Amino acid sequence: MAYCGTATAWSKFGLLTQFIGLALVLSGFSTIGWMVTTTVQDNTDIIIGLFQMKDCSTGSCATQALSSAYETGGRDATLGLMIVVLIVSVLTTVLYSIYVPTDAARYRCMIIIIMCLTFLAALFTLIGAIVYAASVPNDFYSSYSVGLVLITSLLFICAGCMLIGQAQENIFILTMESPNQSFPEFPSNDEEEMVAEAEYMYNARMEVLKRELAQTRRNFRRACQQIVLLNSRLSEVQKRHDRARAINSRSFQYSNRLQMDISEGFKKVYSEYAESQAEENRNLEIQIFGEVLVDSDEEYEPVN
Structure with a gap:
């Protein structure tokens, strides 16, 4: 046909x-x-x-x-x-x-x-x-x-x-290069188009990196908050452990020691996670700003 x-x-x-x-x-x-x-x-x-x-x-x-x-x-x-x-x-x-x-x-x-x-x-x-x-x-x-x-x-x-x-297709003109068709020629500036496309890609990439940086900072702060809570928990359990040892209550000593070990394990996990987020934050700052921000080293030091 x-x-x-x-x-x-x-x-x-x-x-x-x-x-x-x-x-x-x-x-x-x-x-x-x-x-x-x-x-x-x-x-x-x-x-x-x-x-x-x-x-x-x-x-x-x-x-x-x-x-x-x-x-x-x-x-x-x-x-x-x-x-x-x-x-x-x-x-x-x-x-x-x-x-x-x-x-x-x-x-x-x-x-x-x-x-x-x-x-x-x-x-x-x-x-x-x-x-x-x-x-x-x-x-x-x-x-x-x-x-x-x-x-x-x-x-x-x-x-x-x-x-x-x-x-459902995105393009409905299937054969724009048909030899039977003639289209008006318009002046085009390939260099400007390439620059505009590169600028668009750069801006899009920067937006993605900035969102990742914001998420990394939130993750770091939440990890530090958990470490602070665990430190407070360890301090309370340590006091109860000292009182149990003073009265020579072995059952309470064992229970408090078990809680301290669990809390120490969680604290170690959160500390390692905070360190990884701090390192990722520094890498993102270098990609976005070209350097680590002045207060970055102090702000993103993991809590001990």
Whole structure:
């Protein structure tokens, strides 16, 4: 299909489905086959369309304008909906026919418009068929025209779904370097673009490093706070241990010694963590400021 150019297979299939749907909705709209009644006893054979009818009760079929007896509210609503569907489906087919073969037309807005129109046409077609079928008298039954428009609604939904995958892409103009296209040449300054890009990357990198530096400082301070709390805890346990030893209470001495060992272990872990955060803080300051800040050595000395 040379007409379709470099379009994807999904969009080509969607365009074909759209054409078939348009043909079917035209057939369903124009044919006299929306509802039928045939009774042998009353010798009745009438076929009703949206704006014409065919009466074969006398033995010879004659097509005539729709009788006022069949111009019900359901028929009028369906006729209005089908006219809207015809307008929308023709517009959709035109846009679809532009989108598929034209590389420059494959942008996000075009895809969204086509999808919305196809789903809208399918919705109105389905509503029209349901409304008409619900208004059919008891002695009539729905005929092939209703089936055609129901199939049409499915085809319109299929045509819209064929573009869902392309709507999720970030770039919709697929072949900007096609030899059949000619684009105006604008003056460009590659050096300025490179400088601007480098400056942007540098600023972005600095923002990341500054966030890491702030997080490292918070981690260091929290570790120091835990060390201070553990020192206070050790001091209290040491006093209780000394009192237990003074009264020669071995059970309390053992319990206090166990608590002191646990606290010493936690303190060692927090001290090592604080030292690692202090070292990382110095490295980040060198990367950001080119040197360690003046008060950095004093501020980030781990608490003993």
